[in-house]
Amino acid sequence: MSLDHRLTSEHEELRRTVEEFAHDVVAPKIGEFYERHEFPYDIVRQMGEMGLFGLPFPEEYGGMGGDYLALGLALEELARVDSSVAITLEAGVSLGAMPVYRFGTAEQRREWLPKLCSGELLGAFGLTEPECGSDASGTRTTAVRDERTGEWVINGSKCFITNSGTDITGLVTVTAVTGRKDDGSPAISTIIVPAGTPGFSVAAPYSKVGWNASDTRELAFSDVRVPGANLLGDEGRGYAQFLRILDEGRIAISALATGLAQGCVDESVRYARTRTAFGKPIGANQAIQFKLADMEMRAHTSRISWRDAASRLLAGEPFKKQAALAKLYSSESAVTNAREATQIHGGYGFMNEYPVARMWRDSKILEIGEGTSEVQRMLIARELGVS
Known part of the structure; x- marks a missing residue:
């Protein structure tokens, strides 16, 4: 394949637009948010109005009809000035909305993607656990189907989850063990848990070395019940x-x-x-x-x-x-x-x-x-x- 990575006129226009936004809007304000360990809601709102959270998604879901290169260009220009706003965008798109787009049903896409693409809501990806770290296959969070109601009952915890506790967080996609495979290994599935679901609790923000104007928290699930239809993708295919x-x-x-x-x-x-x-x-x-x-x-x-x-x-x-x-x-x-x-x-x-x-x-x-x-x-x- 060709390694000519010169930008098209559309990509270059996007890059310049985000570059100007980063220098004119983000740079003058972000230091104060950073030192106060405060989430920059107004900046994030403006990023949503620019369509940045919808860059790689089709227009039918409220996206910009762009691609992953467009997302990367926006992330690079934001991070030249500040990484907290850049990781908020990266996690909101790559980890929050992308699983719904890649693996969601038509109903799940229609329900969640328009608000995620507009930045009205943020999504989070609940993968890492306190005792697993890099060994994601060691997931201990469980989700058991209630045969009477068809609901998933989730128990466990997640840590270091970006965008999980803001005022505009809409959902967390959670990896959980939902059974065992024929060889005895855990069958891991991914389930959508809307913010505010009873039993789903979000800890106070971490005290971090960096990314201090972004939101990172620990999550706990205690008999959290969500509809069976909140399964994201095929059961057992979460890994x-x-x-x-x-x-x-x-x-x-x-x-x-x-x-x-x-x-x-x-x-x-x-x-x-x-x-x-x-x-x-x-x-x-x-x-x-x-x-x-x-x-x-x-x-x-x-x-x-x-x-x-x-x-x-x-x-x-x-x-x-x-x-x-x-x-x-x-x-x-x-x-x-x-x-x-x-x-x-x-x-x-x-x-x-x-x-x-x-x-x-x-x-x-x-x-x-x-x-x-x-x-x-x-x-x-x-x-x-x-x-």
């Missing part, structure tokens, strides 16, 4: 479903990581041009120039990597390995660029008033969320046929 969702989500996270990596370049170049030491701008020093060159190299290569994976997805080609490569490289590049940007800024890089301090705090989770770096290496090795 395969969320693996597909995570493969796609890694492209989105890679685009976000690329944005953070590029944002570190943007801020460091600006600082290197204006900060003087020993009578000249620090950018005149070769040591700083080399750091900036390496940072730009990492951001550029990350961009090529996630766009390659997105292009394969859109072409209907296998993309699992490319998504893992993109997620691994871009997340580690983001961490390195954030560290180098902080170093270039010196003492100011340790002050929260400077964006690079926020980027440094936000970068580390990119090597953990939606598959750790170790998991990505396992996936890549498996695709190479050596695992």
Whole structure:
């Protein structure tokens, strides 16, 4: 396939629009939300009005009729300025709405997608559990069908769930063990749990190192009853479903990581041009120039990597390995660029008033969320046929 990832005029127009929004609307306000650990409802509302939450979905469901490349472009531009708003969009689309679109019935799509696409509601993906982590097959949350009513009765807990406790959270799709396969292994299914369902409780927001203007919480399910029709996709196919969702989500996270990596370049170049030491701008020093060159190299290569994976997805080609490569490289590049940007800024890089301090705090989770770096290496090795 061609590796020409130059943008069409439509994609470039979208990119520029989101770039302007990020710099004109997000950048001036987000620092205050971040320091207060406050969810930026007004910014998210404007993102919804722009159609960002509906980018990759068909117009018949209230979407913009775009594609995954369009979503990635929006995520990258937002993350160049701030990762909290970027992860709110990423989780709302890739993890919240996409499972309903990929695996939902016609009725489920009609019920949920229009409000998810408009940003009126946010969706969340309840996968990770306190004792499972990367071993998602070890799910302990259970869902038992009440033969009398046909309802699912859910018990268990989830942790680190983004968008799960905001005032506009509409649903959480929950993975749960619904039986046993012939070989005795757990049969995992995915079930839609609307916000506010009795027995479904949401803990207070976590105190986090980064992403402080996004919503992340622990969830508990105590005899939560939902209709049998809330099963998402085929019973017992939940594990395969969320693996597909995570493969796609890694492209989105890679685009976000690329944005953070590029944002570190943007801020460091600006600082290197204006900060003087020993009578000249620090950018005149070769040591700083080399750091900036390496940072730009990492951001550029990350961009090529996630766009390659997105292009394969859109072409209907296998993309699992490319998504893992993109997620691994871009997340580690983001961490390195954030560290180098902080170093270039010196003492100011340790002050929260400077964006690079926020980027440094936000970068580390990119090597953990939606598959750790170790998991990505396992996936890549498996695709190479050596695992």
